[in-house]
Amino acid sequence: MVTQEPDTRARCPGPSAQDYLAADTRPVPDVLRVSVNEYLGDDDIDVERYISPAWHRMEVEKLWRRVWQFACREEAIPEVGDHEIYEIADDSLLIVRTTPTEIRAFVNACLHRGRKLRTAGGHVPEFRCPFHGFTWNINGTLKSIPCAWDFPHVDPATFNLPEAKVATWGGFVFINMDPDCEPFETFAGDLPDHFTRWPLDDRYTSLHIAKILPCNWKIGQEAFMEAFHVISTHPQLLAWMGDANSQYDVVAGTNWDRTITPQGVPSPHLAGSVTEEEVLESFYFSRGFYASTQGRDLTPSGDKLPEIPAGSTARAVLADQMRNQLNALSGENYAEITDSELLDAINYILFPNFHPWAGKKSNIIYRFRPYGNDPDRCISEIFFLSGWPKGTPRPAPAKIRWVPEDVDMADVPELGLLGPVFDQDIANLPFVQQGLKTTRKPGITLASYQESRIRHFHYLLDMWMSR
Amino acid sequence: MDVTLTAQVTVTPSGIVLAVAETETVFAAARRCEYWWPTSCGGLGTCRTCVLRVSDGAEHCGPIGDLEREGLASIGSAADERIRLACQLRVTGPVVVAKRGVRRVEELHGL
Numbered sequence: 041m042v043t044q045e046p047d048t049r050a051r052c053p054g055p056s057a058q059d060y061l062a063a064d065t066r067p068v069p070d071v072l073r074v075s076v077n078e079y080l081g082d083d084d085i086d087v088e089r090y091i092s093p094a095w096h097r098m099e100v101e102k103l104w105r106r107v108w109q110f111a112c113r114e115e116a117i118p119e120v121g122d123h124e125i126y127e128i129a130d131d132s133l134l135i136v137r138t139t140p141t142e143i144r145a146f147v148n149a150c151l152h153r154g155r156k157l158r159t160a161g162g163h164v165p166e167f168r169c170p171f172h173g174f175t176w177n178i179n180g181t182l183k184s185i186p187c188a189w190d191f192p193h194v195d196p197a198t199f200n201l202p203e204a205k206v207a208t209w210g211g212f213v214f215i216n217m218d219p220d221c222e223p224f225e226t227f228a229g230d231l232p233d234h235f236t237r238w239p240l241d242d243r244y245t246s247l248h249i250a251k252i253l254p255c256n257w258k259i260g261q262e263a264f265m266e267a268f269h270v271i272s273t274h275p276q277l278l279a280w281m282g283d284a285n286s287q288y289d290v291v292a293g294t295n296w297d298r299t300i301t302p303q304g305v306p307s308p309h310l311a312g313s314v315t316e317e318e319v320l321e322s323f324y325f326s327r328g329f330y331a332s333t334q335g336r337d338l339t340p341s342g343d344k345l346p347e348i349p350a351g352s353t354a355r356a357v358l359a360d361q362m363r364n365q366l367n368a369l370s371g372e373n374y375a376e377i378t379d380s381e382l383l384d385a386i387n388y389i390l391f392p393n394f395h396p397w398a399g400k401k402s403n404i405i406y407r408f409r410p411y412g413n414d415p416d417r418c419i420s421e422i423f424f425l426s427g428w429p430k431g432t433p434r435p436a437p438a439k440i441r442w443v444p445e446d447v448d449m450a451d452v453p454e455l456g457l458l459g460p461v462f463d464q465d466i467a468n469l470p471f472v473q474q475g476l477k478t479t480r481k482p483g484i485t486l487a488s489y490q491e492s493r494i495r496h497f498h499y500l501l502d503m504w505m506s507r
Numbered sequence: 508m509d510v511t512l513t514a515q516v517t518v519t520p521s522g523i524v525l526a527v528a529e530t531e532t533v534f535a536a537a538r539r540c541e542y543w544w545p546t547s548c549g550g551l552g553t554c555r556t557c558v559l560r561v562s563d564g565a566e567h568c569g570p571i572g573d574l575e576r577e578g579l580a581s582i583g584s585a586a587d588e589r590i591r592l593a594c595q596l597r598v599t600g601p602v603v604v605a606k607r608g609v610r611r612v613e614e615l616h617g618l
Binding site for chain 2: 164168173
C-alpha cells in the first residue's frame with residue numbers, strides 16, 4: 041500500500057476544513073483536528089458487485105454473516121421481553137432484552153418445523169410458535185413442547201434457540217452471526233473515542249424513516265459518502281456549503297472513516313461571488329438538516345435575519361444563533377461548543393453500513409442494507425437522534441415509518457427541508473443502477489480524494505470477500 | 508389477596524359471575540376464584556385459547572394492547588372488537604361475555 045500525506049496530493053483551492061476549524065470561535069476538540077487520508081489506489085471499481093445476484097449471494101455468506109452490524113437502538117427494547125426483529129437478506133434475528141442489563145439475539149425460527157417465531161417486534165412473555173406452539177423462554181431456553189410425549193428424541197436441555205453475538209455502543213445494538221468474530225471493541229477501534237463529546241446514548245430517536253430504493257445498497261450509501269455531488273445534485277446548497285472543501289479521513293487499517301463538510305461558508309465553486317450576507321441569508325432560506333418538529337431548525341426570530349457585525353462572518357453568526365437556540369431548547373449550556381459542532385456535516389461511517397453523524401445538534405444516522413436478496417433494491421433508513429429538555433423524562437423513541445416507493449421524502453413533514461434534499465439524492469439512484477447495467481465500461485472511476493471513502497469501503501469489502 | 512372488586516363479569520352460557528378488580532384481567536379473576544378458563548399458555552397472551560365474545564357492556568372493556576391485537580389477528584378476529592382475549596381483558600363495569608368451557612376447577616376432575 042502506498043501512503044501519501046494529505047499535503048502531497050491535490051486538494052481543492054481555497055480554505056480547507058482545517059482552515060475553518062483553526063478559525064473557529066471556540067477551541068476545537070482534538071478529534072476534529074485530525075486530518076489523514078491514506079492513498080488506497082485509483083483503480084476502477086468493478087461494476088459486477090453492484091448488479092450481480094451471484095455477488096449478492098457471496099456478500100451474504102462472506103460479509104453479512106460475519107461482520108458486526110447495527111441491528112436496533114437499545115431504547116427500542118427497554119423492558120425485559122421487548123424485542124425487535126433485525127433482518128438482513130434471508131437472516132432474521134430476534135433482538136431481545138432478556139434481563140434489565142442484557143440484550144441477546146436469537147435466530148428467529150422455530151426448532152420444530154422452522155416457522156419464524158415472530159413477524160413483528162413488540163413485547164412478549166415468551167416466544168410461542170404460532171404453528172404448533174413450541175415455546176421458548178425469552179432467554180432462548182426451551183419452555184415447553186406441546187405433546188412432549190411425541191418428542192422423546194428431543195433433549196429439552198439442549199433445544200435452545202441459536203444465537204448471534206451482541207455488543208452495544210452509543211445506545212446502538214450491534215450483532216454478529218459469526219461465533220468466531222473479533223470483539224466489537226477491536227472492530228470499532230477508536231471510533232467511540234471520537235464520540236465522547238457527542239454521546240449518542242444520551243439521545244432519543246425522534247424520527248425513524250425507511251424507504252425501499254431501486255438500487256443496490258452500496259449505490260445507495262455511496263451517494264452519502266461524498267460531498268462531490270452537491271455541485272450537480274444540490275446546487276441550491278452551494279451558497280452556504282463548503283462542499284469541495286470537505287475533509288475526508290481515511291485510514292486503511294480502520295473500519296471507520298469520516299467526512300467534515302464546513303457549513304455556513306460558500307462553496308469554492310462560487311469563490312469570490314458570494315458575500316457573507318448571502319451565505320447567511322441562503323443558509324436560513326434553504327436550511328434543512330434538522331426537522332422543525334424536533335426543534336432543530338435554525339429559525340430566525342421574527343422576520344429579520346441577524347446582522348453580521350463588522351469583521352465577523354456568516355459562519356460565526358450562524359453558530360451563535362444555533363448556540364442560543366439550543367440553549368433555549370434544552371436548558372444546557374452551549375457557550376463552549378465550537379462553531380463546527382453546531383454547523384458542520386461531520387459524518388462517520390463504521391463499515392459496512394452504519395453512518396452516525398457527529399456534532400451537538402440533532403444527529404442523523406443512516407443505514408443501508410440489501411432488500412431481501414434483490415441486488416437491485418435496498419432498504420434505506422434515516423434516524424434523527426435528538427436531545428430533550430434537561431430534567432424531563434426521556435421521550436419514547438419514534439417508531440419506524442415506511443415511506444412507500446411512490447411517495448416523496450418531501451411529503452414527510454418531519455424531515456423539514458431535508459426531505460427535498462433527499463429526493464434529489466434518491467432521484468439519481470435508480471438511474472445509476474440502470475446505467476451500470478448498460479455501461480460498456482467494466483468499472484466505475486472514482487475521484488482520488490473526494491471519493492476516497494468509497495475507495496476505502498471497497499478496500500475493506502474486498503478484504504472481507506477474499507477471506 | 509387484597510383487591511378492590513369493582514366490576515361484575517357474567518359468563519354465558521354457564522351463568523358464572525366473577526367479581527373483577529380493575530387491576531386484574533378477567534382470566535386472572537377466574538383463576539383467583541378457582542374457575543378453570545381454557546388456556547394452554549397459562550394466561551400469558553400467547554396461545555389465544557382463552558378467546559371470548561363480549562355480548563354486553565363493551566363500553567366497560569379496556570383498550571386492546573399490542574399483544575392482544577396480534578393474537579386476535581392470528582385467529583382472524585381483528586376486525587371484531589367484541590372478540591377479546593380473557594387473559595388481556597380488563598373491565599371497569601358490568602360486562603357479559605360468552606365463553607364455553609369455564610367451570611369450577613374441581614369439576615375438571617370428572618371430565
